[in-house]
Amino acid sequence: MNLWLESLDAPLQHRAGITDDLDVDIAIVGGGFTGLWAAHFLRQEMPGAKIVVLEKEFVGFGASGRNGGWASALYPVAFDRLVIEVGEERARNVREVWRRSVPELGAELARHGIDAGYSYGGNITVARTKVQMKRVEAEFLAAEHAGEGAVRLSRDQVKDRINISGSVGGLFIRECARIHPAKAVRGLASAVERAGVKIYEESEVLSLRPGASSVAKKGIVKVRHLGTIRRVHATHIVEATEGFLPSINSPTRSNRSVVPVYSLMTATEPLSPEIWKEIGWSGNETLAEACHLITYAQRTADDRIAIGGRGAPYFFNSKISPEQDRDPQVHGQLRELARSWFPILRDVNFTHAWGGPLGIARDWHPTVSFDDKNGYARAGGYVGDGVTSSYVAGRTLADLLSGKKSEFTKLPWVNHQSPPWEGEPVRWLAINAGLKAMTWADREEHLSHRESLIARAMARLLGH
Numbered sequence: 001m002n003l004w005l006e007s008l009d010a011p012l013q014h015r016a017g018i019t020d021d022l023d024v025d026i027a028i029v030g031g032g033f034t035g036l037w038a039a040h041f042l043r044q045e046m047p048g049a050k051i052v053v054l055e056k057e058f059v060g061f062g063a064s065g066r067n068g069g070w071a072s073a074l075y076p077v078a079f080d081r082l083v084i085e086v087g088e089e090r091a092r093n094v095r096e097v098w099r100r101s102v103p104e105l106g107a108e109l110a111r112h113g114i115d116a117g118y119s120y121g122g123n124i125t126v127a128r129t130k131v132q133m134k135r136v137e138a139e140f141l142a143a144e145h146a147g148e149g150a151v152r153l154s155r156d157q158v159k160d161r162i163n164i165s166g167s168v169g170g171l172f173i174r175e176c177a178r179i180h181p182a183k184a185v186r187g188l189a190s191a192v193e194r195a196g197v198k199i200y201e202e203s204e205v206l207s208l209r210p211g212a213s214s215v216a217k218k219g220i221v222k223v224r225h226l227g228t229i230r231r232v233h234a235t236h237i238v239e240a241t242e243g244f245l246p247s248i249n250s251p252t253r254s255n256r257s258v259v260p261v262y263s264l265m266t267a268t269e270p271l272s273p274e275i276w277k278e279i280g281w282s283g284n285e286t287l288a289e290a291c292h293l294i295t296y297a298q299r300t301a302d303d304r305i306a307i308g309g310r311g312a313p314y315f316f317n318s319k320i321s322p323e324q325d326r327d328p329q330v331h332g333q334l335r336e337l338a339r340s341w342f343p344i345l346r347d348v349n350f351t352h353a354w355g356g357p358l359g360i361a362r363d364w365h366p367t368v369s370f371d372d373k374n375g376y377a378r379a380g381g382y383v384g385d386g387v388t389s390s391y392v393a394g395r396t397l398a399d400l401l402s403g404k405k406s407e408f409t410k411l412p413w414v415n416h417q418s419p420p421w422e423g424e425p426v427r428w429l430a431i432n433a434g435l436k437a438m439t440w441a442d443r444e445e446h447l448s449h450r451e452s453l454i455a456r457a458m459a460r461l462l463g464h
């Protein structure tokens with residue numbers, strides 16, 4: 001069960017599906033953060049445009065309604081690598097835009113009266129071994145190099161903020177906020193509707209074919225609702241389906257542009273004031289441990305601990321299904337991790353366990369692409385850093401489609417071409433080997449107290 005969808009302010013009600021063929025200016029596929037931020041900013045940049053959002057299930061069904069609620073300034077490509085690829089100035093600019101976007105996103109939610117528990121408390125990465133501390137130090141130096149104000153934390157300074165068992169130190173980064181993701185995405189949907197965008201739910205896009213602006217030929221989106229097929233004719237088609245992308249046919253891009261990789265989460269019951277007195281965490285910082293396998297946690301607005309991590313297997317042929325939302329082994333490891341951070345959680349119930357797919361391109365680069373010859377646009381591939389990135393993507397898409405030149409249209413993700421993933425079964429073997437290797441790397445470090453050789457070898461293979 002997904003904590004976020006279960007703790008909305010109002011019961012989840014589905015919007016109506018599509019019942020007619022339509023002729024529109026902009027058809028957006030996917031009702032997550034990317035599709036809705038795009039709709040939001042397109043409405044501002046192209047006020048007269050007829051915009052529809054087509055969502056297969058309901059707004060927030062995808063990663064946007066299931067994530068860890070970190071609105072971070074993280075960009076999936078490491079700063080050093082970005083410098084090599086696009087030069088120092090552009091790389092710095094990326095970091096600057098993302099950092100600035102964290103408070104801007106909060107202000108935008110507030111402007112529309114969306115109460116999503118936004119709390120701008122920063123982020124702590126804690127080290128619990130000397131090897132992890134080395135990685136934290138490397139992160140600090142990388143942040144310094146990028147001109148960012150990261151702060152080293154001593155063991156006592158970590159403890160003053162969050163009383164994590166076994167901590168030897170950590171790193172604090174200012175630019176991160178905690179949100180309740182489902183309240184944010186559903187509030188955003190209501191805001192774009194109020195602004196005149198039409199959202200169709202239970203409307204599954206089966207295929208899309210862009211048009212040709214040179215002969216004023218509109219693109220066609222084929223949509224199914226209750227077994228009936230409808231056609232949406234659109235000047236612009238924006239694909240915002242992240243990990244779900246491989247399930248839609250389109251001649252404009254490969255179905256191997258991104259793969260869906262699962263991240264899973266679990267949450268405790270609301271914790272008593274006595275437990276919070278022991279743990280601290282009054283600053284609502286988002287929290288991670290400097291392991292190889294990604295972990296992330298937040299203290300929720302209703303006083304639970306929600307913790308997530310990778311490690312669930314990738315399924316053959318980019319399959320996505322509800323059964324993949326739960327993995328007893330990974331959920332068990334997450335509960336174990338939370339209890340090892342905070343032994344006081346020993347008798348506390350974990351009431352929720354869920355998960356969802358995020359999208360990863362072969363070179364780990366997110367993309368916002370737009371072709372003005374056929375009106376097709378796409379954004380995604382955020383590798384699990386999509387909360388703030390989708391906000392920036394919405395702004396970028398709005399400027400690209402409206403023809404406005406801006407700092408967003410100069411970002412290096414614009415029209416970035418990632419190579420396609422390998423075909424099966426190579427893809428299945430490689431991704432699962434990578435996921436397993438990162439789990440083993442953490443175990444290896446735990447046992448050997450030395451930097452993992454497996455992780456070093458994998459980093460070379462993965463190229464980051």
Ligand SMILES: Cc1cc2nc3c(=O)[nH]c(=O)nc-3n(C[C@H](O)[C@H](O)[C@H](O)COP(=O)(O)OP(=O)(O)OC[C@H]3O[C@@H](n4cnc5c(N)ncnc54)[C@H](O)[C@@H]3O)c2cc1C
Pocket residue numbers: 029030031032033034035054055056057058059060061062063064065066067068069070071072203204205206240241242243244247248262263264265296308355356357358359379380382383384385386387388389390
């Ligand atoms: C468990 C988990 C934890 C995460 N934690 C964080 C975090 O803490 N911070 C962070 O920055 N990022 C995090 N992420 C990543 C982040 O949630 C995503 O990058 C972001 O939500 C992507 O938004 P999106 O709108 O592009 O995609 P989604 O939210 O996945 O939306 C895509 C939408 O497309 C719809 N769709 C699919 N197929 C079709 C179709 N055929 N027709 C019509 N619609 C279709 C889906 O139903 C879905 O609603 C996490 C992801 C997961 C899964």
